[in-house]
Amino acid sequence: MSGFSGPKPAEIRGALGVDRNMTSEVVPTASQVGGFASMDKQNTGYSGTPMWKLALEREKEREKQTLGASVRTVKIPEGFLEVDKAMAAQLPAKGQWYFSEKRQVFWNAADEKFYVYDPATGTHKELYEAVDYELGVAVGSCFHETATQVKHVMVKDLAKAAQALRMSIEHLDRPCALYALYDGHRGGNGAGNACADFCVKNMQHKLLPKLAAYRGFWDSLRLESALHESFHELECEFAEKHPSAKDGCCAAVLLLMGQRLVLASVGDIACVLCTRGGQVAELFRPHVIKGVDDDDDEDDEDDEAGDSTDAVAQVAPPEVDGVTFGWTRTLGDLDLKTPSSSTRLLAAPEVRVLQLEPEHQGVALVSRALYKAVGRSVAVATVFGRNLGRPRMASGALVDAAVQWLVQVGDLNLGSVVLFFDKVKGAEMPLNKKPKQGQSSQVRVRHILLKHRECKSTVDKVRNKQVKRTRGEAERLLRAVLEQCASDPTKKATFTQRCKEISECQASLSAGDLAGDLGWLKLGKGKFGPAFDAAALALQVGQLSDLVDSDQGIHIILRSA
Numbered sequence: 001m002s003g004f005s006g007p008k009p010a011e012i013r014g015a016l017g018v019d020r021n022m023t024s025e026v027v028p029t030a031s032q033v034g035g036f037a038s039m040d041k042q043n044t045g046y047s048g049t050p051m052w053k054l055a056l057e058r059e060k061e062r063e064k065q066t067l068g069a070s071v072r073t074v075k076i077p078e079g080f081l082e083v084d085k086a087m088a089a090q091l092p093a094k095g096q097w098y099f100s101e102k103r104q105v106f107w108n109a110a111d112e113k114f115y116v117y118d119p120a121t122g123t124h125k126e127l128y129e130a131v132d133y134e135l136g137v138a139v140g141s142c143f144h145e146t147a148t149q150v151k152h153v154m155v156k157d158l159a160k161a162a163q164a165l166r167m168s169i170e171h172l173d174r175p176c177a178l179y180a181l182y183d184g185h186r187g188g189n190g191a192g193n194a195c196a197d198f199c200v201k202n203m204q205h206k207l208l209p210k211l212a213a214y215r216g217f218w219d220s221l222r223l224e225s226a227l228h229e230s231f232h233e234l235e236c237e238f239a240e241k242h243p244s245a246k247d248g249c250c251a252a253v254l255l256l257m258g259q260r261l262v263l264a265s266v267g268d269i270a271c272v273l274c275t276r277g278g279q280v281a282e283l284f285r286p287h288v289i290k291g292v293d294d295d296d297d298e299d300d301e302d303d304e305a306g307d308s309t310d311a312v313a314q315v316a317p318p319e320v321d322g323v324t325f326g327w328t329r330t331l332g333d334l335d336l337k338t339p340s341s342s343t344r345l346l347a348a349p350e351v352r353v354l355q356l357e358p359e360h361q362g363v364a365l366v367s368r369a370l371y372k373a374v375g376r377s378v379a380v381a382t383v384f385g386r387n388l389g390r391p392r393m394a395s396g397a398l399v400d401a402a403v404q405w406l407v408q409v410g411d412l413n414l415g416s417v418v419l420f421f422d423k424v425k426g427a428e429m430p431l432n433k434k435p436k437q438g439q440s441s442q443v444r445v446r447h448i449l450l451k452h453r454e455c456k457s458t459v460d461k462v463r464n465k466q467v468k469r470t471r472g473e474a475e476r477l478l479r480a481v482l483e484q485c486a487s488d489p490t491k492k493a494t495f496t497q498r499c500k501e502i503s504e505c506q507a508s509l510s511a512g513d514l515a516g517d518l519g520w521l522k523l524g525k526g527k528f529g530p531a532f533d534a535a536a537l538a539l540q541v542g543q544l545s546d547l548v549d550s551d552q553g554i555h556i557i558l559r560s561a
Contacts, residue, residue, distance in 0.1 A: 080107050091124065105215075116215045120225075125216035131173045133258045135356070136422030139179060140392025140546060142399050143415035145472050149184030149193040149249075150367055150415040151200045158211075158255075161204060167212040173258025178204055181365040181417050183269050184249040186320070186333065195247040195332030198238050203253065206230040218257070220353040227253070227264040227351045231331070235347040239334055248333030250287075251349070252365045259356040259424060261363065264349035266329040270371040272364045273354070274384045280377040284350055286368065287329035318343055362391070362420040366398065369412040373402035384420075386486065390546035391418040396479045441523075444561035445536045446516035448481060448498060449505040450474040451553035460504040467504070474554050477502065478547055481556060485544055495544075495558050504553065517560070528552060 080098035083091065083106075091097045095110030105127060106115040114127035141152050155161050155178040162169045169176065180203060184193025210226040211218075218226075231251075238245075250267020263271055268286035318325050320336065320343075327333075329346045336343045364380055374380075379401060387394035395418040402414050451458055451467040452474040458467045469477075481498045488494040492513060499508050499516040507516050518526070526533045528550040535548045539559035548555045 074109050074112060076109070077107055079103065118214060118216060120214070120222070127215055128171050128217040130171050131258055133173060133175065133425065134423050135175055135259060135425075137175055137177065137256065138389055138391050138420045138422070138546070139177075139417065140390070140395050141415070141417045142392065142395035142475070144399055144403065144409055144412075145470065146409055146411060147367070147413045147415050148191070149187045149196060150413040151182045151184065151193070151196040151249075152365075152415065152417050153178065153180040153182075153200055153203065154417065155179070155204060158204075158208070162208050162212060165205070165208060167208055169208070169211045171215040172211060172218070173260070175256060175258070177256045178207070178253070179256070179365070179417055179419065180251065180253040181269055181367065181415070182249045182251050182331075183267065183367045183369075183413050183415075184247060185330075185413075187247045193247050193249060194242055194245045195238060196249040198242070199234060199249060199251060199331060202234055202237065203230065206233045207255070223255075223262045223353055224351040227255075227262065227349055231264065231266070231347060231349045235331055238332060243334070245332065246335050248327075248330045248336075250327065250329075250368070251331055253349075254363065254365065254419075261354040261356060262351065263354070263363075264351045266331060266347060266349045267327055268368040270364070270366040270368060270376075270380075272366060272377065272380050274361045274364065274381060275359045276361045277359065278381050278385060280381045280384075282377065283352055283354075287346075287350070288326045289328060356421060356424045358424045360421055360424060361388075362418065364394075364398075364416055364418045366416040367413045370398060370402050370414040370416060373406055373412070373414070374398055387482075389420050389422070390482070390544075391420050392547045393479055393482055394418045394420075396475055396547075400476065400479065440537060442520050443536055443539065443559050444520050445518050445539070446495065446499070446514075446558045446560055447505065447507070447518060448478065448495070448503040448516055448556045449508075449553050450478055450502065451504050455553050456551040461506055462504055462508060471554070475547060478554055478556050482544060491542065491544060491558065513560075516558075528555065532557070 076098055077100070079100045079102055081100075083097045083099050087099065088097060091106070095108040098107045098109065099105070100107070104116070106117075106124060107113070108115060115124040116127050117123075118125045137156075139154055139156065141154065143150055143152070156175075158176045158178050159169050159172070159174070161178075180199070182193075182196040182199045184196035187193030187196070207226065207230045210229060214222070250269050251265070252267075252269040252271050253264045254271075255262040255264075263283060265271055265284040266287060268288055271283040273281050273283055325336070325343065328344065329348065329350075331347055333345055335341070337345050337347075361384060364384075366380065371380075379398065383394045383397045383401075387397060395416045398416050398418075399414050402412075403409055406412070450469075451460060452469050452471045453467070454471055455467070459465070460467050481495075481502070484498065485491045485494045496513055496515050503516055505516065507518055509515075510517055521533065521536055523533050523537055524530065526536070532548055532550050532555060535545045536557050536559065539545055539557065541559055541561060543559055545555070545557035548557060
């Protein structure tokens with residue numbers, strides 16, 4: 001094939017529809033230049049698939065990619081199985097549903113959320129995830145020795161109490177606690193009060209199953225309903241087990257859930273909310289016949305109190321057992337709740353749900369006799385201001401003031417439960433899932449110890465004598481020390497003097513400012529128990545503690561370093 005000549009490059013470009021002036025070289029195939037067509041390999045390096053088919057395949061691939069981006073790949077939680085047709089018929093149509101028999105919880109693949117069944121509404125509600133609030137709560141109580149009909153409850157960790165009863169309330173916001181005051185009447189002389197005692201033992205057993213039964217969000221209406229049902233069941237069971245009892249009691253119950261307070265009241269126990277600005281408000285009007293508890297300043301202080309139609313009933317109070325019976329709501333008093341009785345007594349509580357705000361300082365549950373004896377809201381505000389963060393001291397100060405004013409206490413029910421709040425977050429503040437620990441790992445402390453007849457050891461080793469004082473007497477002596485230290489700017493001189501004078505710990509024999517010194521203390525390493533260690537580690541340098549119990553007696557702690 002030598003001498004073979006074909007068309008020139010410019011001619012080839014023209015035949016191919018390419019610019020004839022293009023300078024880049026174009027290499028024709030053998031057939032294009034007149035060679036042997038049989039030697040050409042058409043579409044070398046290609047599949048041979050028609051272009052229209054390739055374009056269609058690319059379009060389908062793009063649609064698949066778009067669809068894949070919109071459809072999430074979900075992972076079914078461990079322990080969940082797809083519901084059967086019978087169960088699926090009772091669930092919302094939207095989504096693919098799964099169920100965990102162990103947890104009794106549903107899971108929806110459409111939104112990847114957990115749900116629980118709400119028997120009250122017959123629907124499925126989203127499972128609520130509890131919030132740990134960085135809320136500090138200090139609580140204390142005090143009762144006069146003769147107040148045998150006044151009882152109280154302080155459950156600082158309600159979740160632990162529920163766990164002991166094989167129930168779980170881990171879905172409720174924390175801290176979760178229950179506090180109550182029961183002011184009894186018509187009980188035996190010096191023998192206590194059957195109704196108040198029954199309430200102390202059984203109220204939480206009525207409330208806890210209800211709190212554990214629903215794991216969605218507890219709104220105000222649901223909380224009110226749970227308290228109403230608990231009071232009703234409590235009253236019915238008391239009537240069943242004590243059908244002939246005439247004892248009755250007023251009651252104030254406080255349920256703390258995160259930063260919400262749920263308060264329920266029957267009778268006339270004062271539920272007083274105090275602010276950091278010194279303002280106070282009684283949250284409920286007394287459930288009494290009008291005229292029984294009138295006071296000149298009552299209208300002024302009850303602006304925050306809820307409406308109570310039975311509190312203004314124009315009915316003359318009846319005489320019961322020779323005493324004017326003015327209550328319109330009580331627990332017990334069964335003989336006054338019969339169809340033939342002339343009284344119109346209710347056991348249904350009045351309930352309020354409050355959201356804690358940063359300006360809220362605390363709450364006091366005060367028996368009506370004590371509240372009236374000390375001067376009502378003015379005294380409560382004063383005591384809160386002078387004993388900030390020391391609820392046990394504040395509660396005792398109210399009782400001391402009443403005793404001083406009354407001179408003769410008699411059988412009056414004098415007692416209170418006081419709560420102080422710290423680190424309350426406002427609505428605009430971020431929430432913490434886990435509270436931060438701001439305490440020191442070790443502290444140096446001094447203390448004053450007073451023993452009483454209920455101690456593990458009743459021997460005063462400093463003076464080598466037997467201690468015969470009551471717990472109440474020991475508390476009064478130590479409250480007096482705290483009052484004296486409050487007027488000393490440094491607290492050291494007064495503390496040292498009083499430590500040497502009354503402390504029954506041999507550490508009080510140390511010289512000078514080392515009187516009562518216990519050295520450096522670490523959590524769990526002290527000799528007076530966990531309550532003492534916790535109180536000491538929570539103090540700032542130079543700060544005095546509230547009254548603290550141990551099996552050795554009652555303490556006041558001063559942090560020195």
